[in-house]
Amino acid sequence: MELILIFFSAAIVNNFVLAYFLGICPFIGVSGKITSAFSMGMATTFVMTITAIVTWLIYHLLLVPFQLEFLQYVSFILVIASLVQFVEMFVKKVSQPLYRALGIFLPLITTNCAILGLALFMVLKDYTFIQGVVYGVGAGAGFTLAITVMAGIREELDLADVPKPFKGVPITLIVAGLLALAFMGFSGLISI
Amino acid sequence: MKKQLTLSKEYLKGLWDQNPVFKQALGLCPVLAVTVSAINGIAMALATTFVLTSASLIISSIRKLIPTQVRIAAYILIIATFVTIVDLVMKAQFPELSKALGPYIPLIVVNCLILGRQEAFSSKNTVGRSLLDSLGMGTGFLIALFVLGGLREIFGTGTLLGFQVMPDFYEPWLVMILPAGAFLTLGLLFGAANSYLQKKEQDEKNYLIEKYLKAKKEADEMGGQAKWN
Secondary structure (H helix, E strand, O other): OHHHHHHHHHHHHOOOOOOOOOOHHHHHHOOOOHHHHHHHHHHHHHHHHHHHHHHHHHHHHHHOOOOOHHHHHHHHHHHHHHHHHHHHHHHHHHOHHHHHHHHHHHHHHOOOHHHHHHHHHHHHHOOOHHHHHHHHHHHHHHHHHHHHHHHHHHHHHOOOOOOHHHOOHHHHHHHHHHHHHHHHOOOOOOOO | OOOOOOHHHHHHOOOOOOOOOOOOOOOHHHHHHHOOOHHHHHHHHHHHHHHHHHHHHHHHHOOOOOOHHHHHHHHHHHHHHHHHHHHHHHHHHOHHHHHHHHHHOHHHHHOHHHHHHHHHHHOOOOHHHHHHHHHHHHHHHHHHHHHHHHHHHHHHHOEEOOEEOOOOOOOOOHHHHOHHHHHHHHHHHHHHHHHHHHHHHHHHHHHHHHHHHHHHHHHHHHHHHHHHO
């Protein structure tokens, strides 16, 4: 039960993009089309899940026993960067179609602050291993949801007559604001 | 090769012409997240500027020693080191501010503004120029964060830097200090900046067209006279 709560809390109530402002760059940059937005979301969820597993292990088995917590930022970012590289090589080797679908998005994920944010929040909230993994999947699902909804709105927006100065980034930000308002309706649903 | 800018321009370009937030839309995550109040915005901008400047100094001075293939990893490591320093100093000296900014201080590591400047500028330029460039970008970032944080604080709580600026009967707009307010305010500011620029561009265009028409008219008159006579 608690795990389900963590999942929905990360995915909907405390959505990474709309409540914590993490991963804004891909949220604005890759939300032009539904298909690519969904692929980006999937790739991010994938990396987030693995990041949750690996950073939890590193933090609790390596940094805490040797009292090296102050190295967490350096080690987390190194782990994430090499992890993304590794995942890219692995996917390329194992499944060509999957690589073609996710490939171009993978390098972008290294600098996606949602990934490092996930690792930091996980340490901050002091989750156990299972909870951490569920949190990672939930956060990824929330990111996918937000970016796909956004892409759907932007596809419709292409046909709308937006005032010229607001074309592009400004109108995207305003739509994101309205989305954030909508997601606020979920707040208080789960308090965890 | 691109023409070298004068040293003062190297600094000033970050303030407006290449403002990291309004022109390049870089580093938006912290911009949106911490600007609940002006003071948070300033603290965040100063922390970012410190990391940006120190990283630029180190990277531009060892730019010839870093192999191209691993440069991104090397940059990130250098940046992460300075972020750790900032985080520890803030925790020790300004515990309240550090608590308010929370995980967004460590997230400076993945701020694309910092990595972007290293890749685009410090890795190709001398130490002095990189210093000016990063200070300029930092100041531009500070301006953007202060404007956004100030606006949100004024409308959201009726104060600026803790002092009351709105009259007593003013009812604060709660939405401004919620996440939605951040997106809406930044979107409107972005739009305003764009409309100002487009108007300026249009004015310049109009001026050129007018000048052209005038010149043409004069030429026509001269030519016409020549033809008629």
